[in-house]
Amino acid sequence: MHIVTGKGGTGKTTVAAALAIALSSQGGRVLLCEVEGRQQIAQLFDIAPLPYEERPIAGTGRGGGEVYALAVDAEAALLEYLAMYYRLGRAGKALDRFGVIDFATTIAPGVRDVLLTGKVYEAARRRTDGPDSDFVYDAIVVDAPPTGRIARFLGVNDDVAGLAKVGPVKNQATSIMTMLRSEQTRVHLVTVLEEMPVQETVDGIEELSAASLPIGHIVVNMVRPSLLSEESVEALDSADVDVDEVAVSLARVSLPSAAAQDLLDEGSAHLERQRLQDEQDSLLAATGRDIVHLPRLADGIDLGALYDLADDLEEMTR
Template identity: 65%
Template structure:
């Protein structure tokens, strides 16, 4: 039987991690295929992006994918996952809810962050193992996309066996964490890192790639988001850099077009600033290229509604992420 493909999307805050995760889910939802996109940070970013009601702790259909398949979404929180875990393995339905009222569950998931990650990833593990209506029909979902924690925490989040080693040597928590780690390191899993072409996000991405490799976790693509296209031609850029295109020349063109020539200096300053930003983008692009991890670039889109997300989904598919 086939296994569910698992795509983990991480990135520094502000790089568009959630947008990329949702766009990837839309790209993966081919005809007849079912894709689940889930978040684990309690931000309800997926719901806000798709303009739907806040997601509950249950799978809900939220969109039609790029190829006509179905996209479902889920918000996973550690407290609900622990209550479900207690009920599933220890039949502590009412007793578990009583613990929740007394704050025991919140205390347990706060005092032991490694256990919290086991609960969050454990829910994903449980969903990935679910079968369709019949055991021989394959997995319930063809792919699961995780809007995961930021790059600086992603290795600890996925490498749960190492994180709980000091807390649980044996027992159900240890068995669960070992099974999750095995899934995260499997051939069906890929960790994608979202960045923008700026120094800090790129460096964090490169550090994250190194940490993931060191932990034996599979790196997929680097998604370079919010790429700004060049606004001037190569000829104009060369003229600006060489000083051939000066204020007098620009003022003459503006006057001939019936425009205010006094803005010539401001236009030149804006053009030079644009070239500097383009040069910075290229220098960071070169750093990523030197790492040899496959990359795909996404432009700044005018809107982040479903139409804009589908546009990004098409680019992700072209970049072989789906």
């Protein structure tokens, strides 16, 4: 179980998708789940919106593996739960028609998160044919809520287990928390090298640790490479660059010499950005967690880019 979280805008859905592809390269069957109802997986793979059912994503499997996708819907999950544990088939659908299902998942605190995590748990524990057969999925990747909400989202079943003393609700809540805290689960945090996302990542690690939830890798996304040589950095630092000499050099290669000062200003700004990036990277390194760096892809994200990122995430599959 790989749970992927991150501050909005850091690319956690992209990382979750690439991780699912990386896991499938080992020849297994992987389920990629989203729980926020935004249909970002469908957008990322340029396919029709996902229904509340598991279906293969064409072209993503490699190495003999398969990637399936599921958009978990809380209302549908509640109906499924009522049918499974209380045998309320037609009665559950009647409740849905009267708006009771929507009311319960909207008003009751924590119910939505309980249902979302419950559906992921069911998929993780499902077997192909009987209690001693293989699991249907070799791995599950969850595109989870943002870092600021992840500890509460994953820990909601603790509250439920404390409230429900007996019965199927109590049993399922306890089982879910056992799975989430087991050695088979890891919570990965996605960030970019900017002050706010990095601080949220550090805070998220503390919250997850306090809740005894297992932390996996920090994935540093969209890392910008340095474009300056060591010689250029030293020259800019010492201000030992003559703008007239730069102008002459530009003219030699048929570039406008008037751009010399702008070029130097841009070089200094780039150097400052790189140092701020390195500073944030050091803060992440101080957490002592395993870190994976992913490059910034100037041409955007398509299926080919996901395969490239999957290669970079290979160490997370071991």
